[in-house]
Amino acid sequence: MRKRRATIEDVASLAGVSIKTVSRVVNREPNVRASTTASVKKAITKLDYRPNPSARNLASHRARLIVLVYDDPSTYDAPSAGYIIKLQEGALRACRSEGFELLIHPCSHRDSGVGAELQEQIRQIRPSGIVVAAPLSNLPEIVDAVKATNTPYVRLSTGTGNGKQYEVATNDRDISAGMTRYLAELGHTRIAFIRGDRTHLAVGNRFWGYRDGLEQCGLPFAEELVVEGDNSIGSGEKCAEQLLQMENRPTAIFAANDDMAAGVVRAAARMRIGIPDQLSVAGCDDISLAQMIFPALTTIRQPLSAMAHAASKALIDSARGRPHEPGLEVVPGEIIIRESTGPVPRNA
Amino acid sequence: MRKRRATIEDVASLAGVSIKTVSRVVNREPNVRASTTASVKKAITKLDYRPNPSARNLASHRARLIVLVYDDPSTYDAPSAGYIIKLQEGALRACRSEGFELLIHPCSHRDSGVGAELQEQIRQIRPSGIVVAAPLSNLPEIVDAVKATNTPYVRLSTGTGNGKQYEVATNDRDISAGMTRYLAELGHTRIAFIRGDRTHLAVGNRFWGYRDGLEQCGLPFAEELVVEGDNSIGSGEKCAEQLLQMENRPTAIFAANDDMAAGVVRAAARMRIGIPDQLSVAGCDDISLAQMIFPALTTIRQPLSAMAHAASKALIDSARGRPHEPGLEVVPGEIIIRESTGPVPRNA
DNA sequence: GTTGAATTTGGCAGCGCTGTCAATTCTGTT
DNA sequence: AACAGAATTGACAGCGCTGCCAAATTCAAC
CATH class of the missing domain: 3.40.50.2300 (Response regulator)
Structure with missing residues (x-):
């Protein structure tokens, strides 16, 4: 029933060439006549030939x-x-x-x-x-x-x-600037930022993007609108509380990752601040949670x-x-x- | 710098045996004298020998x-x-x-x-x-x-x-019965169940477990306490509404998966029904969401x-x-x- | 036509290991 | 000591492929 798999030799003899030529065709090496290539390919199809990976690896000294x-x-x-x-x-x-x-x-x-x-x-x-x-x-x-x-x-x-x-x-940096500009275009002028774990480089870049974005829109950078989280939901919640208790509180909060943004959403819900009516929230990463929570998070999808x-x-x-x-x-x-x-x- | 990797031959000659014997030791085949095994192992360690997977696969006709x-x-x-x-x-x-x-x-x-x-x-x-x-x-x-x-x-x-x-x-079935018994032991007598997608076999088994559990505790099975979801959060929400609007509503809801249980939690929050004070909710699967939502879900962890x-x-x-x-x-x-x-x- | 170079093909030796089977060494028994 | 049988070891032929190099063929230019 289960007949032996075709080997390179079978293909070679069916196509009437040497195994080396078959090898060349299979590996798309140059210097093979088009007609030869064609007949070898035909034989390969006919026999349903598949190169044996182990043999290739062994002979070529590296694994695919x-x-x-x-x-x-x-x-x-x-x-x-x-x-x-x-x-x-x-x-x-x-x-x-x-x-x-x-x-x-x-x-x-x-x-x-x-x-x-x-x-x-x-x-x-x-x-x-x-x-x-x-x-x-x-x-x-x-x-x-x-x-x-x-x-x-x-x-x-x-x-x-x-x-x-x-x-x-x-x-990271450019797109974070883009998000900041997007918030500015919505009319926000007091846009807060929640930073993440400083040792995480990508997260750090986002802060610079935020500053770039502000600058590009002619918005001032305010130290008071930047708080420090640790990438966790809990820290996002704490940071949000701090920001939302200010007398002239921000109308938008941009968090360096989605977990912290989710924390902001939670804090806002507790403080009865409507999203997005009274507060806009943006995150980064597009984790699956981002679209499961309510309201679903505006965020940056990492490719x-x-x-x-x-x-x-x-x-x-x-x-x-x-x-x-x-x-x-x-x-x-x-x-x-x-x-x-x-x-x-x-x-x- | 990067010296050639040791092969089975190197090991064999260092240990003073044939390559076949080395092969036997490496593959833990029987019938090798303990002393031989020891000396081969020593040589292997000395040379830091690692069998070449491709060669083994090629020779033995199957990949590890x-x-x-x-x-x-x-x-x-x-x-x-x-x-x-x-x-x-x-x-x-x-x-x-x-x-x-x-x-x-x-x-x-x-x-x-x-x-x-x-x-x-x-x-x-x-x-x-x-x-x-x-x-x-x-x-x-x-x-x-x-x-x-x-x-x-x-x-x-x-x-x-x-x-x-x-x-x-x-x-699935036994442990679902276990969960049902756990709820019963907490004093619940009106335990509802939200079924999931019927084509999903595992999810189906949980319903039988629920029935087993009721029986084991001497609790009656009530048709009215079983509703049909489709495994999604949304369906959990709908089912919960239906259950919680009953005049003599259940005090515990056991859902066939965590998504639906999360829906129950959401519905309860909207209806201002406290969890777990007024309603107990249990799910199945222990998805990561289970511990991220509030209150964190009691659930069944699949191994x-x-x-x-x-x-x-x-x-x-x-x-x-x-x-x-x-x-x-x-x-x-x-x-x-x-x-x-x-x-x-x-x-x- | 001829020549030299470029292109195309083939031959074959391994790659490092395992499977088969035969050879050798070790048992215990008489 | 001799012998059957078991335990242990070794020889060697591949596994299916690629790399290297040589052979054959084609091509271009004279």
């Missing part, structure tokens, strides 16, 4: 694999699952279309010795490339371990593209899938001998307007 | 890979990310500890022809085994495609274990990670020639008591 390294969500209370799924989605899309496979590699950077372990495992797998997702992409221990394996890698959202290697990031796709594609191209130019590839984010923002209230 | 097939979350509005991450976590744990790799394989069962495509891709990969997660594990198109590849596979939560093959599931682990382990064992007994392996769920349940109100 991309490894995606990311912060292990199970080590903390995984609301980041959506983040990871999106990264996986993008990486998988790139891999599948190029005949590569994706190996996922969560790793908990809290453990000591993750670096060594990661290095060891990558050594064993020998992938064609490694995608390192934020926030791991900013941790020296992880990055050094990856570097030590001597495998091509691409870091995502390092926030510090030095231009010496290919990197992928989003335009995670597209970023992971770009990074994986670059690695695959590089494995094929067509490395991408060093430098920062910027994948733009997108402002998602939902229910939590609206025109400035009349009385303000 | 497990494929995890699940419903593609990107096709719908992915709140299921947490579900998938947990499955991945368990499968990964099993694979890593056994020297296998995990390949993830989301597939959108809505597309026509997924079956053929899946089959094709598995054929190419030639994994040692396939774990098929719910709800895909109940779709004939997917299951048939997997079966056609002639690769060992394990289905998760089919709800229909026929005992003819090894399967993994949780004790997703443990189930995926068990399934993967079974496949790995089977690849090693130690197949598990056919039959249903039940991994028990866990009742997580949070804030949304409490004693029956006095006046009720």
Whole structure:
């Protein structure tokens, strides 16, 4: 019943060429006559031939694999699952279309010795490339371990593209400026900002974008309208209380991430401040919670899938001998307007 | 700098044995003298030898890979990310500890022809085994495609274990009965149930568990206390309204999933019915939202990670020639008591 | 036509390991 | 001590493919 899979030899003899020529066709190598290519392809189709990955890897000394390294969500209370799924989605899309496979590699950077372990495992797998997702992409221990394996890698959202290697990031700063302008266009002049964890680079960039945005609209920057959160819902709630108790309170609050924005929504509900009638709220990240709460959050969608796709594609191209130019590839984010923002209230 | 990786030959000559003996030690095959094993192991350590996976796969005609097939979350509005991450976590744990790799394989069962495509891709990969997660594990198109590849596979939560093959599931029915009993022990006698999508088998089992639980406590089953949802938050909200408008309304509502339970919480808030003072609410699944909403949901945690682990382990064992007994392996769920349940109100 | 270069094809040696089977060494028994 | 049988080890042929290099063919220009 289950007949033996066709091998390269079967194809070669059916097409009347040598196995080497079949190999050339399969690998799209140059210098094969078009007619030859055609007959080989016909034989491949006829026999339903699929190259054996192990044999290719063994002979070519590298596996057609991309490894995606990311912060292990199970080590903390995984609301980041959506983040990871999106990264996986993008990486998988790139891999599948190029005949590569994706190996996922969560790793908990809290453990000591993750670096060594990661290095060891990558050594064993020998992938064609490694995608390192934020926030791991900013941790020296992880990055050094990856570097030590001597495998091509691409870091995502390092926030510090030095231009010496290919990197992928989003335009956090620009798009945050864009969100600020959007709020200003709605008539808001007192736009508050809730900063996040300072060690998180991407989150830091958003603050600069906020300042840029104010400046672009000719709005003054006011120290009093900036408060410091820690990325959590709870901190968003606290920050919001502080801001909303001011006598001349802001009419819009822009939070450096969605969790904190959700906290703002909660605080406003408790204080009976209507959203968006009396207060506009914007977040960043477009986590799934953003559209589940009421009112649904206006936010910035990070192009995670597209970023992971770009990074994986670059690695695959590089494995094929067509490395991408060093430098920062910027994948733009997108402002998602939902229910939590609206025109400035009349009385303000 | 980067010296050639040690091969089995290097180990063999250092240990003074044949490569076959090294192979035996590495693969833990029987009939090797303890002293030989020891010296080979020493050589392996000394040389930091790692078997080349491609070479092993090529020679042994199968890859040390497990494929995890699940419903593609990107096709719908992915709140299921947490579900998938947990499955991945368990499968990964099993694979890593056994020297296998995990390949993830989301597939959108809505597309026509997924079956053929899946089959094709598995054929190419030639994994040692396939774990098929719910709800895909109940779709004939997917299951048939997997079966056609002639690769060992394990289905998760089919709800229909026929005992003819090894399967993994949780004790949905029992644990739902347990939740019902827990509510009864809190003094509730009017416990309502919100059913979910009827085509979802696991969700269906929970209704039977609810009935079992009532019976075990000597509580009557009342048709009027059972309403029909569709697994969504919105439907939970509607069902709750219906239940809470009854003259002799229930004091506890048990929903077949957390989304619907979250809907109940929302409806209760709107109707100014205090939770858990006036109403207890329980859900199923322990989605991340469950602990983010207020009050945090009492729910049933599905042992997703443990189930995926068990399934993967079974496949790995089977690849090693130690197949598990056919039959249903039940991994028990866990009742997580949070804030949304409490004693029956006095006046009720 | 002829020549030299460019293009296209083929031959074949591995890649590092496992499966098969045969050879060797070790048991316990008579 | 001799012998069957079990336990242990080794030899060697691939697994299916790619890399390297040589051979064959085609092409371009004279």
